[in-house]
Amino acid sequence: MKAAKPLPPYLVRRYQGWKATTYSENSTWYKHLANEGQHPRAMVISCCDSRVHVTSIFGADTGEFFIHRNIANLVPGYEPDGAQHGTSAAVEYAVTALKVAHLIVLGHSSCGGVAGCMAMCSGHAPELLEKSSFVGRWMDILKPGYEKVKDEPDPETRQRMLEKEAVLTSLNNLMDFPFVREAVEAQSLSLHGLWTEIGAGALEYYDPAKGGFYPV
Amino acid sequence: MKAAKPLPPYLVRRYQGWKATTYSENSTWYKHLANEGQHPRAMVISCCDSRVHVTSIFGADTGEFFIHRNIANLVPGYEPDGAQHGTSAAVEYAVTALKVAHLIVLGHSSCGGVAGCMAMCSGHAPELLEKSSFVGRWMDILKPGYEKVKDEPDPETRQRMLEKEAVLTSLNNLMDFPFVREAVEAQSLSLHGLWTEIGAGALEYYDPAKGGFYPV
Amino acid sequence: MKAAKPLPPYLVRRYQGWKATTYSENSTWYKHLANEGQHPRAMVISCCDSRVHVTSIFGADTGEFFIHRNIANLVPGYEPDGAQHGTSAAVEYAVTALKVAHLIVLGHSSCGGVAGCMAMCSGHAPELLEKSSFVGRWMDILKPGYEKVKDEPDPETRQRMLEKEAVLTSLNNLMDFPFVREAVEAQSLSLHGLWTEIGAGALEYYDPAKGGFYPV
Amino acid sequence: MKAAKPLPPYLVRRYQGWKATTYSENSTWYKHLANEGQHPRAMVISCCDSRVHVTSIFGADTGEFFIHRNIANLVPGYEPDGAQHGTSAAVEYAVTALKVAHLIVLGHSSCGGVAGCMAMCSGHAPELLEKSSFVGRWMDILKPGYEKVKDEPDPETRQRMLEKEAVLTSLNNLMDFPFVREAVEAQSLSLHGLWTEIGAGALEYYDPAKGGFYPV
Structure with a gap:
């Protein structure tokens, strides 16, 4: 080196x-x-974006949150194929070794990864379709989410809808991991979906009863 | 959901x-x-460990650092195979889209991922050898590093050596990514290897001239 | 030349x-x-005094602060009369072109410009009253501030009071610039008044609720 | 306030x-x-630009340089008309009160003020021509400089030529201040013109014998 x-x-x-x-x-x-x-109470999965610091929003001190950060706070599908899955490894460690009580997925406004996914899926970013594009292939995780929001005509609204789909996709994929599902069913782990608006400092959570995001 | x-x-x-x-x-x-x-100056790759807050150590505010966190602050090898590589996607976004000036890999003491790697490689954690172990497969990245330190008799020293090997492995792997190498060679990106001792609040950096880690 | x-x-x-x-x-x-x-986060208006280095106090590196320095960190009144106003030009560029988020006025102890203003206003520096005195005419900006502090009997206390009036005068004048007022009202810009004591390395900020300067 | x-x-x-x-x-x-x-050895007139820190380039500690910073490091003409001239006040204080030995004007590459002057003079920035534009009126100081470089076809070269004209304009205007001229003639003050290239860390000085800027 x-x-x-x-x-x-x-x-x-x-x-x-x-x-x-x-x-x-x-x-x-x-x-x-x-x-x-360490004995962290929660694991947080949030974006690498420099504007999203979960420890600040929640007044968390050193030792409180086990934090995984990747592009667009995505959890891929459960694939125990022997390949290297960094996000899955972080979730496995938090749930099975640290036995965290909460698993929080935090999405955010103005997400560059989500914007890239939108551009790619709508044909405006051919470079992201290339096999060698790590960002493009990573954002493939959100392709099914794009299908759900693509008919929204207003681009800003569409972006926000897709940012929230990213949170829901991650939560859904998490439930496919056997150790997550078991912990949730045993009520030793709870999942939480959040989305924050950077400029307004707003925070919304996903309410499964109402099927949408609402201010906390 | x-x-x-x-x-x-x-x-x-x-x-x-x-x-x-x-x-x-x-x-x-x-x-x-x-x-x-966002116009972050640096990307930081650090561990998910709840005890390692890079923003605290460096007095960094929201907007300063683009942060990817995974188990043991590892960067896998360059594999443009069309599969989902979250760490590679984060590096690609930081270097090619955000054009960060610094890429800092921050390792730390008492790293659970590194301890797991050591246990696995020395035959004390057969569960990590299973194909379905995400942590085990992720820590495979550090196997060549283990080979370099395995003869150290003192377990605590061996753990620290392997934690530092994790930083070096990541730095070496980063240089295999064409967009990283090109940016480094064009002097538009610099790489930095750090290791922090949690209890003492110490910080060491890798000095390639001396071939070791030294206090900053 | x-x-x-x-x-x-x-x-x-x-x-x-x-x-x-x-x-x-x-x-x-x-x-x-x-x-x-450049994408500086803040503009700082401080004194030319060689003893006041705002980048040192705040651990700021190249690129962080857009810095205007003049005698006694003064902002003159808003006068769009077509004449050359260097301070107003700097403020205009920072707020409208760079869109800085913070505008910090930093005063300091032992300020020679403020001492000159005091001498001039109390009749001890007739040379500063001459039309051709650039320092005298510049310090006219602070004359209304002198009226507020002139009855303080202790000269050292009076000097400090006037140094702080210089900060408040600048903040008040800034609010008369339409582009500053609009940005403040739109909450895209915040103003900050500071005063530092050189010998003690102390730092005070203006608190409008209490109407005075207090240690940060 | x-x-x-x-x-x-x-x-x-x-x-x-x-x-x-x-x-x-x-x-x-x-x-x-x-x-x-304070007993500063030199006064420096440099730009507000966040990328130009003269104390860093010259390893200067607190107390060494009396620093005035404005848009494009300009010194206006000598106008003892009783109006507020912040730059002239700073020069007057440094030369007559502090009796600095050196007066250094430091220009730099990628200067936004100079770029604005070029756009204004070539008819591409009508908003800078308005009476109420503080930046425009301030950059009027450099209009004669623009006349000297306007025939250069390459825009990048033209920008650099104009950045250097800004330094020369300031030096020339300084010599019109009686107290500056007297101190220079008495050999108690020397003037220096510098220009720095930010990306390369280069530094050039004006050599009157050769009539151009050369690496120090």
Whole structure:
């Protein structure tokens, strides 16, 4: 590994500032976390998007959430085929090893991955159709969701509908994982679908009784 | 999707507190992020572990880092085979669409995924060898790293060595992605390898000249 | 332009040192800034004083803050009269072209411009009253502020009060610029008033609810 | 002043980190600066652009440079008309009160103000011609410079030529200020013209003997 560079100086200074303040004032808690291991109450699956920080929205401290972040907060289908499935591995670890009580899928507005899926499915992004497009192939997970929303004429509304379909697709796929289904049926795990609007700071949850997303 | 539950009340209350305080006092920034889009400076690949919050260590606010989190902060090999590769999709999006300037891989102490890899490779976790084990198959990425450290007699030292091998494996695999290599060679992207010790709040970086990890 | 001289050797050497180290190690970021343009989150208006480095206090790197510096961090009144207003031009560019989310006015202790204003207004600096005094005419902006603090008997306290009035005068004047007012009312821009004490490294912010400056 | 908001939390945390590290380790220097006043060796006039930090390029610490920053690092003509001239006030203070030894004008690549001037002068930005455009009226200072470069066919070359004309215009205008000319003639002040290329980290200075800019 010849290519690695030292950390940019501004991050070194900021780290040293954190070490001298936040870490220093809370070192007992960090030592506790190191010695006793993690016992997170929930797993969150959210997007890599830099604008979505679930720990901020929920005032969560170090140790509270086990967090997997990928493009468009998607969970693929259950495929125990021996191939490398990073999202499935994270879910398996959270549910079977950490035994989290909650599994939260958090979608968001202005999602670039969802916008890419929409462009791809409507014929406006041929490059995403290529076999070598990792983003395109990843967004294939949401293709069935696109079929449900494609007739909505307003593009902004369609984008939001598809962002929420991404959350529902993930929740549905999760229920196909035997260890998830068993934990849910044993009432040792509950699933939650959320969608946040970045600009307004709004948060909606999926209500299966009403079949839609509503403000929390 | 019948199984979804409303958000636990403690999270609803915390969200409402955030909305009334942090969001309310900084709504201009959230609106700016929604209207102007994200321009993160760096992508960070870190572990799902609840004890590792890169935004805290670096005093980073919403919008600064594009963050992918998976088990043991691993990047798999470059496989443009048309299958779903979530990590590869996140890297592709960050490098080709967002054009981030830095790609940081952050490993950490007491990593459960790395411990699992060690147990599996040394014959103490047969369940991880099963084809259906998502964690096991994911940790296969680190098998070559295990070969390099397996002769270290002290188990704690061996674990740390393997945690650092996870960072190096990811950095090496990243360089096999054509769009990463091209951006690195064009000096529009730099790679960085880090490892943090949770209890001591320490941070080390990989120095290719010395061939090891050193305090920042 | 006959008068220009080459750079003093000590600055040449330091530049070459920077080029060989900081620039070289972070060239990807500089190239990124050059290719992708600037997206600063905030504009800062601070004093030319060599002792006040806002980037240092806030651990800010290249690219984070759009910075205007003038004597005593003053914003003049809104005067769209076709004359050359450098401060107003900087504010206009930051708010309408760059669409910054924050506009921070940073005052400081031991401000020479503020001391000059005090001397001028109290009759101890007749040279500053002359039409040709650029510093005097510039400090006229703060004359109404002097009226508010002139009865304070302790000179040191009076100086600090006037330094803080300089911040408030600038904030008030900013709200008279239509594009600032509109952005503030649309919640796409927030204003912040700060004052720093150089020797103690202290930082205070203006709290409109309490009507004064308080430690951050 | 009702509109002021508290500082965003990320800046509060970073300030506290600076206070606990950089300030704490150098408090004697900050106290010295507060007690003994500033004695900067040079004044720098540079652009507000977030990508141009002269203290970084020259490894300058707190107290070294008296810095005025405005759009496109321009010095207007000498006009002792009793109106508010912020740039002229800063120059007057640096030369007559602080008696700096060097006055450095630093231009840079990709300057948005210069690009605006080019667009305005070539008829592509009618909004900048309006009387109420502060940026437009400020960039009027550079109109004579545009006349000198307008026949260059390549737009990128033309932009760079005009960026350098901005530096020369400022140096020429400075020499019209009596206190600047006197100090230069008394050899107690030297003027310097610089231009930096952001992406390459290059630095050029104006050589009056050769009549052009050359690498330092």
